[in-house]
Amino acid sequence: QKEVEQDPGPLSVPEGAIVSLNCTYSNSAFQYFMWYRQYSRKGPELLMYTYSSGNKEDGRFTAQVDKSSKYISLFIRDSQPSDSATYLCATNRDDKIIFGKGTRLHILP
Amino acid sequence: EPEVTQTPSHQVTQMGQEVILRCVPISNHLYFYWYRQILGQKVEFLVSFYNNEISEKSEIFDDQFSVERPDGSNFTLKIRSTKLEDSAMYFCASTVNRDQPQHFGDGTRLSIL
Numbered sequence: 001q002k003e004v005e006q007d008p009g010p011l012s013v014p015e016g017a018i019v020s021l022n023c024t025y026s027n028s029a030f031q032y033f034m035w036y037r038q039y040s041r042k043g044p045e046l047l048m049y050t051y052s053s054g055n056k057e058d059g060r061f062t063a064q065v066d067k068s069s070k071y072i073s074l075f076i077r078d079s080q081p082s083d084s085a086t087y088l089c090a091t092n093r094d095d096k097i098i099f100g101k102g103t104r105l106h107i108l109p
Numbered sequence: 110e111p112e113v114t115q116t117p118s119h120q121v122t123q124m125g126q127e128v129i130l131r132c133v134p135i136s137n138h139l140y141f142y143w144y145r146q147i148l149g150q151k152v153e154f155l156v157s158f159y160n161n162e163i164s165e166k167s168e169i170f171d172d173q174f175s176v177e178r179p180d181g182s183n184f185t186l187k188i189r190s191t192k193l194e195d196s197a198m199y200f201c202a203s204t205v206n207r208d209q210p211q212h213f214g215d216g217t218r219l220s221i222l
Contacts, residue, residue, distance in 0.1 A: 041216075042216070043215040088151075099153075100151065
């Protein structure tokens with residue numbers, strides 16, 4: 001079983017819509033959960049970082065972690081064309097990051 | 110905002126040649142990492158480095174790979190004898206401590222001919 005699984009997409013939504021991106025993970029020992037955004041030919045850029053179940057909000061972005069079902073979500077409100085990118089969910093084992101394969105998101109103007 | 114910088118942005122090398130990829134981590138960070146991303150695949154951990162020694166390495170990081178922090182600012186990844194399958198994006202990351210998120214550079218695209 002893969003440690004972090006994501007639907008690769010692509011996911012296309014109209015500008016202004018709410019976007020929901022999801023991930024599952026396999027190991028209940030994972031402690032920290034992250035969402036990174038990656039534009040083409042760029043490095044992963046940290047969006048959200050959390051270590052507890054529940055919601056964490058930052059502007060238009062909300063990260064949600066459900067440790068009982070090993071499920072991670074990222075919600076983007078009022079989506080913009082500039083949000084078009086690949087979104088990587090990630091967790092850690094010791095101090096190394098384990099990434100999902102990423103979901104490609106297209107926001108249509 | 111401080112950032113991790115990597116050079117060169119693109120490196121083209123003949124198979125069998127040595128290559129050195131360079132990184133300047135964020136200045137107050139103490140933990141350093143290399144990851145790679147083969148085209149179309151996930152970002153994979155290669156190695157972590159702390160207090161001038163390797164903390165952990167993946168099975169990808171074989172004897173052809175080495176890392177070094179030659180001075181107070183640079184962190185390098187050397188591949189001794191490159192293979193075609195080493196072609197990938199290589200990302201450097203750093204963090205101030207293990208409980209904080211890692212920050213990534215924009216990567217070096219390595220193309221082996």
